[in-house]
Amino acid sequence: MDCLDGAPGKLRNFKKTDFGVDWIKVAEGRFSKVYRVKLNIWREQCALKSFDTSLSVNNFYKRMTEEASEAKVKIKYIVSIYGLCSNPTAVVMEYMSNGSLDHLLASHTLMWPKKFQMIHEVTMGMNFLHSMSPAMLHLNLKTSNLLLDDHLHVKISDFGLIKWEEGLNKKTFLEHLIARGNISYIPPEMFNVSFEGPGAAFDVYSFAIVMWEILTQQRPNSGRSVTTVLVQVSGGKRPGTDMVPEDKPCECGQMIDIMEQCWDQDLSKRPQFSDIVSKTEALMEVLKIPGISQYKKEFKSFRQSLLKEHTSMVFSENNSLLHYTVASGDRESVQQLLR
Numbered sequence: 001m002d003c004l005d006g007a008p009g010k011l012r013n014f015k016k017t018d019f020g021v022d023w024i025k026v027a028e029g030r031f032s033k034v035y036r037v038k039l040n041i042w043r044e045q046c047a048l049k050s051f052d053t054s055l056s057v058n059n060f061y062k063r064m065t066e067e068a069s070e071a072k073v074k075i076k077y078i079v080s081i082y083g084l085c086s087n088p089t090a091v092v093m094e095y096m097s098n099g100s101l102d103h104l105l106a107s108h109t110l111m112w113p114k115k116f117q118m119i120h121e122v123t124m125g126m127n128f129l130h131s132m133s134p135a136m137l138h139l140n141l142k143t144s145n146l147l148l149d150d151h152l153h154v155k156i157s158d159f160g161l162i163k164w165e166e167g168l169n170k171k172t173f174l175e176h177l178i179a180r181g182n183i184s185y186i187p188p189e190m191f192n193v194s195f196e197g198p199g200a201a202f203d204v205y206s207f208a209i210v211m212w213e214i215l216t217q218q219r220p221n222s223g224r225s226v227t228t229v230l231v232q233v234s235g236g237k238r239p240g241t242d243m244v245p246e247d248k249p250c251e252c253g254q255m256i257d258i259m260e261q262c263w264d265q266d267l268s269k270r271p272q273f274s275d276i277v278s279k280t281e282a283l284m285e286v287l288k289i290p291g292i293s294q295y296k297k298e299f300k301s302f303r304q305s306l307l308k309e310h311t312s313m314v315f316s317e318n319n320s321l322l323h324y325t326v327a328s329g330d331r332e333s334v335q336q337l338l339r
């Protein structure tokens with residue numbers, strides 16, 4: 001069967017010969033391989049995510065086609081899907097030069113304005129997906145699915161790939177999520193046998209875990225078995241907020257409040273992204289320009305030089321991180337040069 005048979009008319013269908021000969025493998029997981037390839041017609045780098053179709057659950061071709069077609073609506077907070085390839089079976093998408101957030105969090109210490117900005121960018125993308133009609137659930141929201149562009153802005157990837165459908169066996173669905181290494185992102189109600197199926201509150205819970213990872217730069221449930229996590233989360237236990245670094249600005253307290261609401265045991269108490277987004281925007285704005293509020297204190301340890309009115313440069317003491325902020329037009333762009 002050709003995976004493109006059922007594709008909506010506007011989808012771009014690629015062939016292997018549409019790509020250059022150099023396929024650079026970026027990552028290989030249990031379910032897929034990601035390559036960086038050059039798209040001949042556009043002379044542009046793109047990412048090709050090929051799937052092991054034998055391992056996937058319910059109707060793989062349909063899901064993949066849907067993901068690509070729904071993703072045709074473009075905003076800057078979600079990774080653009082260019083089309084599909086039938087041989088190998090793959091999604092062709094925007095290449096994100098700085099990889100995924102899980103790697104960045106493990107390798108670099110991020111400063112608070114950047115952390116707040118990243119959290120806000122995730123809420124923008126999630127609000128967009130949930131405000132589609134019908135709402136598009138991600139169900140696979142995690143730091144490895146938050147990709148970073150040239151300027152270290154976050155875009156959401158791999159949305160719509162995992163679908164919950166009426167009649168789907170919940171045990172099989174859960175097993176699939178766990179096999180993807182997603183145990184920490186699954187909300188407690190999913191472990192309740194009588195619970196029907198996931199809704200928007202599923203993604204809100206996963207987002208809370210992502211927030212915790214950004215704020216603490218730690219891995220959740222590190223070293224714990226799946227069974228332990230399952231039992232603890234069902235009993236209401238969550239990652240410790242005491243792991244958020246001491247040097248946090250006072251606004252971080254409000255971020256932690258949002259996070260705790262988002263992982264509430266009672267899913268009806270979790271807020272919607274449409275509510276969260278205005279709060280994260282306000283918090284991001286406060287920290288955006290170094291020198292405002294409590295954040296001023298943090299910068300005492302940094303060499304700071306104002307170049308012109310809206311530009312600031314910040315170096316860490318050992319120069320391991322260069323971070324500059326340019327406020328221009330409607331969007332602040334924050335650059336960090338990675339070593």
Ligand code: ATP
Nearest residue numbers: 027029032034047094095096099100144145158180
């Ligand atoms: P899942 O399959 O559940 O999404 P995953 O995100 O860990 O799990 P992949 O989606 O295969 O696995 O991604 C693996 C890695 O490949 C990512 O962590 C990221 O570093 C890289 N990657 C994925 N998509 C892209 C892309 N569009 N551009 C650049 N790198 C990418």
Ligand code: MG
Nearest residue numbers: 144145157158
């Ligand atoms: Mg992924």
